[in-house]
Amino acid sequence: MTPEACVHINAITEIKHPVKRVCEECVKIGSTWVHLRTCQECGGTRCCDSSPNRHATRHAHATGHPVIASAEPGERWLYCYPDDAFAEY
Ligand SMILES: [Zn+2]
Ligand SMILES: [Zn+2]
Ligand SMILES: [Zn+2]
Numbered sequence: 001m002t003p004e005a006c007v008h009i010n011a012i013t014e015i016k017h018p019v020k021r022v023c024e025e026c027v028k029i030g031s032t033w034v035h036l037r038t039c040q041e042c043g044g045t046r047c048c049d050s051s052p053n054r055h056a057t058r059h060a061h062a063t064g065h066p067v068i069a070s071a072e073p074g075e076r077w078l079y080c081y082p083d084d085a086f087a088e089y
Helices: 024-029 055-063
Strands: 036-039 045-047 067-070 077-080 085-088
Touching: 024 045, 024 055, 036 055, 045 055
Parallel strands: none
Antiparallel strands: 036 045, 036 067, 067 077, 077 085
């Protein structure tokens, strides 16, 4: 991990990857998404801020789960909402 990343990111020892490459909230409402992010607290996969519904950010604010990982193939990074911290792995 990047040394300057926050405590939340540094506490992660194993990255949670998406079980299914879909936004679990968009699927329920029949919406679409642009990119996917996986919550590192509960493992749920939701859509990014470029998507109309921004489910990953809404989930982080609603639950207090701080860190997401990109669920996009070839992207290897983590982001922490409360610290606005970013780290590649
Ligand atoms: Zn943090
Ligand atoms: Zn969504
Ligand atoms: Zn979560």
